[in-house]
Amino acid sequence: MYDRGLSVLEQYNLSAKSxxxxxxxxxxxxxxxLVIIRECVGSVKKLQKQQELLAQLxxxxxxxxxxxxxxxEGELVSTDKDGISYVVRRWYEGRECDTRSREDILKGVxxxxxxxxxxxxxxxxxxxxxSLEEEYEKHNRELRKIWKxxxxxxxxxxxxxxxxxxxxxFLERGEEALEKLRASGYEALRREALDKGExxxxxxxxHNVLLCGNQTVITNFDxxxxxxxxxxxxxxxxxILEKNGWDRELAKEMTECYDQTCGLSDAxxxxxxxxxxxxxxxxKLANYYYNHNKAWVSEKNIEKLMKLIDCRDAWYELGxxx
Numbered sequence: 001m002y003d004r005g006l007s008v009l010e011q012y013n014l015s016a017k018s019x020x021x022x023x024x025x026x027x028x029x030x031x032x033x034l035v036i037i038r039e040c041v042g043s044v045k046k047l048q049k050q051q052e053l054l055a056q057l058x059x060x061x062x063x064x065x066x067x068x069x070x071x072x073e074g075e076l077v078s079t080d081k082d083g084i085s086y087v088v089r090r091w092y093e094g095r096e097c098d099t100r101s102r103e104d105i106l107k108g109v110x111x112x113x114x115x116x117x118x119x120x121x122x123x124x125x126x127x128x129x130x131s132l133e134e135e136y137e138k139h140n141r142e143l144r145k146i147w148k149x150x151x152x153x154x155x156x157x158x159x160x161x162x163x164x165x166x167x168x169x170f171l172e173r174g175e176e177a178l179e180k181l182r183a184s185g186y187e188a189l190r191r192e193a194l195d196k197g198e199x200x201x202x203x204x205x206x207h208n209v210l211l212c213g214n215q216t217v218i219t220n221f222d223x224x225x226x227x228x229x230x231x232x233x234x235x236x237x238x239x240i241l242e243k244n245g246w247d248r249e250l251a252k253e254m255t256e257c258y259d260q261t262c263g264l265s266d267a268x269x270x271x272x273x274x275x276x277x278x279x280x281x282x283x284k285l286a287n288y289y290y291n292h293n294k295a296w297v298s299e300k301n302i303e304k305l306m307k308l309i310d311c312r313d314a315w316y317e318l319g320x321x322x
Contacts, residue, residue: 005037005086008078011071012088023207027091034093035069040077040085042222046127047076047087050221053121053199057218061118063111064212066090066219092219094212099243102250106257108209111216112201112236113261116229119199128194129227132186132275136178139283143171146290159289159297159305166309167286170279173316177278184274185267193228200225204232205239230268233258234275242281246314248321255322269322276319282308 005026009016014035016028025038040047051068058067067090071078077085098104147167150160201208202223210217237254244250255272258264264272285304289297308315 005039005080005084007080008037008071008086008088009035011073011078012069013072032090034091036066036089036091037086038089040087044077049121049124049127050224051076053119053224054221056121057115057118061115063114064092064215064217065115065221066092066217092210092212092217094210094215094217097206097209097211099206099240102253104209104211105240105250106253107211107216108206108236109233109254109257110261111209111218112204112232113258115201115218116198116232116262119201119229120197121199123194123197123226127225129200129225129231131190132231132271133178133181136174136181136278139278139280139287140171140174140178142287142290143167143174143283146286147171149290157297159302162302162305162309163286163289166282166305166312169312170282173277173279174283177274180277181271181274184270186271186274189228189230189267189271194226198226198229200227200229200232202232204236206236228268228271230264230271231275234272237272238276238280241318246311246318248318251318251322273319273322276322277316279308279315 003019003026006016006019006028009028009030014028014030014032016030019026019028021027023036025036027034027036047068054065054067057063057065068076069088069090070076071088077087079085097108146163150156150164153160156164201218201221202225203220204218208218208220210219233255237251240254241247241251255264255269282305285301285308289301
């Protein structure tokens with residue numbers, strides 16, 4: 001229903017003047033301003049840890065962030081009459097970062113560098129991110145498994161044909177990135193970050209950067225975790241550069257902007273370069289194919305694969321040029 005979850009506002013002593021659907025949730029104008037109601041996912045324990053992080057950012061960081069509201073009972077999760085659990089957050093009117101605007105992009109990078117300086121909490125192993133080496137090893141195994149699976153098929157659809165034509169080159173890049181990671185100072189960088197309690201946003205992209213007048217607001221910290229914060233910069237840069245033809249000059253501007261805002265050590269820069277050398281988007285597309293209906297692959301996913309193959313040289317050259 002359009003107003004699903006709206007009734008929980010009573011538990012906050014709030015009423016909706018107007019409401020509308022957006023961002024996979026219900027946004028409401030209330031007497032305290034704009035709030036967003038979204039179904040609760042994950043544990044209450046992690047939500048409490050997230051609230052601790054958000055409170056720390058609100059206290060010291062110049063960039064506003066969404067805040068989880070406690071209901072009249074002091075709880076962060078509220079259940080409606082149908083037994084569905086919701087989280088209510090303070091929200092902001094604004095537009096998403098425009099991936100074609102250099103000004104917007106650099107505002108997003110500068111905001112990331114700024115919030116990173118405030119994102120440190122006492123380390124909790126429950127929220128440590130898996131090692132990048134383990135992640136790359138797993139992804140490479142999966143690429144090989146998919147390769148073997150497709151080879152055994154008698155009839156192959158266009159996606160599978162393109163995969164067989166391209167997998168060797170991309171897998172070689174995956175193995176190359178893994179070897180460079182092992183030879184780098186990554187483990188020391190990761191251990192230092194975990195010891196310091198560095199926290200990553202976990203999903204820093206254009207959708208979670210809102211531009212509200214002269215303010216840059218950061219939202220959706222649900223996937224926060226402890227790790228070297230360079231992973232957030234990589235996540236944002238990859239999304240942006242993919243949409244801008246792997247523009248080397250833009251990549252340089254973004255790394256320089258982050259360095260000027262937060263500081264970028266040699267070890268972090270090296271790790272950023274290694275991350276760009278791994279064919280993450282190719283693995284994601286192959287993994288999606290393998291874990292969904294293999295009898296029918298959408299034209300959209302075939303087009304995505306073809307685009308990855310067509311721009312692979314530009315992507316690889318950028319990784320080596322960083």
